Amino acid sequence: MRQRLYISLFFSFCFLIVSGQETKVIETDADYQFQSEKNQSAQTESQRQSQTQSQTQSKKSYQYQPSWSFGGNIGLSFWNNGTDILIAPKAYYNVSPQFLAGFGLTYIYSSQEDDFAKYSQNSFGPSVMGAFRPVPFLQLSAEYEGLQTNGDSTIKVGDRDKNSYSYWNNALYLGASFVSRNVSFGVRYDVLYDSTRSVYSSAWSPVIGFYF
Structure with a gap:
């Protein structure tokens, strides 16, 4: 066993x-x-x-997504007993990091008074624009703006003649601006400038914009 x-x-x-x-x-x-x-x-x-x-x-x-942004221009100045107010809200569609398109409304109030005459006028109308940014800090733009202007002017001496006027003015601006974050500043030139109808004293004008 x-x-x-x-x-x-x-x-x-x-x-x-x-x-x-x-x-x-x-x-x-x-x-x-x-x-x-x-x-x-x-x-x-x-x-x-x-x-x-x-x-x-x-x-x-990380692909870019087109989006809307908002901004525009705003200005206030006083000169020789005169006042200028600019309000121009805009909406922008960011097609890509380099291209954007937009539209907006412009309102400008201007008045002046001295010992001989006084005047006041209101201008308002739409605008459309396109812009290209070859580099992030530089913006090249083209903008059409049409303004309806209504105003009154009065001569204080003599018979105190009062004149009322109303007209439409077309402007086409080509501009260049530097962009820093949400602010842009530069100059633009009106290729359709008419000194007898434009609300601006020169074809060249500064432009400051903001985006958010």
């Missing part, structure tokens, strides 16, 4: 030794190494694909 038990234990011990040796042989076998390298290569390729997909998604997430 004991002999059978010993024999059984002996064969069991031999079996365990052989199994251990076979396991070690499999781990160092060339086929095993090939399969291991193949698995590692597959894992590396999978990681590369995952990184490529994440980079592609990241690039898509």
Whole structure:
């Protein structure tokens, strides 16, 4: 009985030794190494694909989205007993980081009075514009503006003649401005300038704009 038990234990011990040796042989076998390298290569390729997909998604997430912004011009000046007020709200559609288009309304009030005469006038009308930014800090623009002007002028001496007038004026401005964050400042030139009808004293005029 004991002999059978010993024999059984002996064969069991031999079996365990052989199994251990076979396991070690499999781990160092060339086929095993090939399969291991193949698995590692597959894992590396999978990681590369995952990184490529994440980079592609990241690039898509940073694509420019067209959007609206708002701003315009505002001005107030006093000169020789005269007053000028400019209010010109605008809306801009940012087509790309370089191009934008917009439209707006312009209102200008002007008045002056001295010992001989006085006048006051109101000008209002629409405008449309397009702008290009070759670099982030420089803006080139073209803008059409049509203004209806109504005014009264009175001569104080003599018979105190009073004159009322009303007319429409077209202007086409070509301008260049420097842009710093949400503010732009520069000059523009009216290629349709008419000194007898324009509300401005010169074809050249400064322009200051803001965006938000």
